[in-house]
Amino acid sequence: MSKPVPKLPNQFLPITKDVLKETVLKAKDWAILHGCSMRSKNNYSEDSVQISPFNLLPSSFPRREFNKVVELQTVFNELMHRVAHDREFVEACFKDTIQVDEFTGNLFKIYETVQQEGVSQEITVGLFRSDYLLHSTSNNNLKQVELNTIASSFSGIGTYMTQYHRYILQELGHFDKIKNLPDNDALTGSSQGLLDAWKLYGNPDSIIVFLTEEVTYNICDQRLHEFEISKLNPEVKVLRRSLTDIHDRGSINSKGELIIDNDIVGLVYLRVGYEPDNYPSKKEWDARLLIERSKAIKCPNIQYHLVGQKKVQQALAKSGVLERFLTDPKKIEALREVFVGLYGLEFDEFGDQAVQMALDDPERYVLKPQREGGGNNLYGKDVRDFMLKVKDTKERTSWILMERILPPSETGYMIVPGGPNPPPLSETVSELGIFGVLIGDPQKIIVNKQVGHMLRTKAADSDEGGVIAGFGALDSPYLID
Numbered sequence: 323m324s325k326p327v328p329k330l331p332n333q334f335l336p337i338t339k340d341v342l343k344e345t346v347l348k349a350k351d352w353a354i355l356h357g358c359s360m361r362s363k364n365n366y367s368e369d370s371v372q373i374s375p376f377n378l379l380p381s382s383f384p385r386r387e388f389n390k391v392v393e394l395q396t397v398f399n400e401l402m403h404r405v406a407h408d409r410e411f412v413e414a415c416f417k418d419t420i421q422v423d424e425f426t427g428n429l430f431k432i433y434e435t436v437q438q439e440g441v442s443q444e445i446t447v448g449l450f451r452s453d454y455l456l457h458s459t460s461n462n463n464l465k466q467v468e469l470n471t472i473a474s475s476f477s478g479i480g481t482y483m484t485q486y487h488r489y490i491l492q493e494l495g496h497f498d499k500i501k502n503l504p505d506n507d508a509l510t511g512s513s514q515g516l517l518d519a520w521k522l523y524g525n526p527d528s529i530i531v532f533l534t535e536e537v538t539y540n541i542c543d544q545r546l547h548e549f550e551i552s553k554l555n556p557e558v559k560v561l562r563r564s565l566t567d568i569h570d571r572g573s574i575n576s577k578g579e580l581i582i583d584n585d586i587v588g589l590v591y592l593r594v595g596y597e598p599d600n601y602p603s604k605k606e607w608d609a610r611l612l613i614e615r616s617k618a619i620k621c622p623n624i625q626y627h628l629v630g631q632k633k634v635q636q637a638l639a640k641s642g643v644l645e646r647f648l649t650d651p652k653k654i655e656a657l658r659e660v661f662v663g664l665y666g667l668e669f670d671e672f673g674d675q676a677v678q679m680a681l682d683d684p685e686r687y688v689l690k691p692q693r694e695g696g697g698n699n700l701y702g703k704d705v706r707d708f709m710l711k712v713k714d715t716k717e718r719t720s721w722i723l724m725e726r727i728l729p730p731s732e733t734g735y736m737i738v739p740g741g742p743n744p745p746p747l748s749e750t751v752s753e754l755g756i757f758g759v760l761i762g763d764p765q766k767i768i769v770n771k772q773v774g775h776m777l778r779t780k781a782a783d784s785d786e787g788g789v790i791a792g793f794g795a796l797d798s799p800y801l802i803d
């Protein structure tokens with residue numbers, strides 16, 4: 323990959339070797355004691371967790387840009403809500419993709435089924451996360467990478483990363499600098515959002531189900547939400563169930579309620595369901611349909627899920643499209659400012675142009691399929707090779723082409739499980755995520771809030787940045803002017 327050119331200064335270096343070694347030990351124990359941890363993939367045990375990869379020191383981040391996207395979050399929330407309720411637009415977005423992408427096709431079938439039968443629960447709740455990178459060739463302005471509408475993770479651990487960096491700056495004597503770590507209570511904000519939605523279900527005896535994998539590595543982030551919900555409302559029962567459990571033990575009664583074992587489910591919070599591996603057999607697809615058909619409130623329901631796909635992001639970036647959903651020109655302009663070039667690959671004049679652009683200058687673009695969870699995109703030479711392979715096939719229409727964002731780099735210490743102490747200094751780049759909560763129905767928006775943030779940092783020469791996927795480290799922003 324082409325190296326990011328400009329550098330952001332780290333405010334806390336150098337640190338002497340002795341202080342560093344001692345700080346790392348302290349930091350790891352703080353992380354484990356406060357849930358900045360995950361289960362080991364190599365040595366899985368229900369009895370233990372290990373540190374999540376994290377950044378010893380917070381990464382510098384321009385204050386102006388941070389504040390800008392914090393403010394923008396409620397606009398994105400509103401946009402996603404309106405797009406999700408525009409059936410004609412959603413159908414047009416996926417028309418070509420579903421003919422070649424079986425996974426998206428299956429999701430779309432569920433969408434069409436519930437639309438045709440009549441949606442049984444009008445209340446929708448979204449815990450969204452809009453992700454951004456600083457674009458060094460555009461004055462370090464923030465540009466949107468994607469907007470997640472399903473299983474947006476790290477509002478739990480992200481909250482603790484802010485507290486951790488407060489602690490570690492204090493330990494290192496930087497008392498005067500702590501004020502530059504912005505407040506972050508994404509955990510309470512998102513948990514309260516789930517509870518507010520659950521309350522609208524209108525049955526105080528109903529339970530909340532966290533839909534999860536059978537084996538979850540990112541257990542702490544999920545449990546933090548569960549425990550926060552029980553702190554905020556001790557009377558609500560929260561259970562973890564998999565799609566397979568729902569298939570084996572779930573049903574819909576004559577009132578349209580989702581019943582699991584003997585409980586009525588008021589709200590289903592999906593932390594799975596966004597990748598093909600989550601549906602190993604027809605059972606899991608049937609379970610997803612059962613949930614969607616029921617009266618339970620879903621976070622997200624199938625239409626919110628679909629509008630988080632890259633194809634929708636690309637369609638929204640076309641000229642004149644935002645105007646279909648928003649009327650305030652200031653909001654539209656603010657959204658446009660964070661978009662980079664996004665191109666569809668349909669068999670038309672625009673699609674052909676995009677194919678040519680990718681072939682001519684592959685380093686300038688990222689090729690993305692309709693997938694979540696990291697590790698699916700193509701970069702650099704792979705963009706060209708893949709394009710040559712698919713350009714005359716329908717397959718190309720299920721991908722989008724995106725202008726590559728080139729973030730500035732910084733120097734930092736990434737602490738990884740089993741890593742050396744002292745850790746090596748590495749060149750890193752950071753991706754900011756802003757959390758939003760939206761609750762509404764087709765007629766109105768009931769709650770629309772920005773609730774917090776998270777920062778993920780990866781080695782500057784790594785293309786992807788997923789923490790659980792093993793590419794990135796948890797971090798928090800240190801605001802600079």
Ligand SMILES: Nc1ncnc2c1ncn2[C@@H]1O[C@H](COP(=O)(O)OP(=O)(O)O)[C@@H](O)[C@H]1O
Nearest residue numbers: 468688693694695696724725726727785786787
């Ligand atoms: N346009 C882009 N420019 C530079 N890096 C990108 C771009 N799009 C994605 N990435 C990198 O790839 C990662 C995964 O891409 P993303 O669109 O977030 O897909 P996923 O749904 O798999 O998370 C991002 O976290 C980011 O590090």
Ligand SMILES: [Mg+2]
Nearest residue numbers: 453468695696
């Ligand atoms: Mg992502």
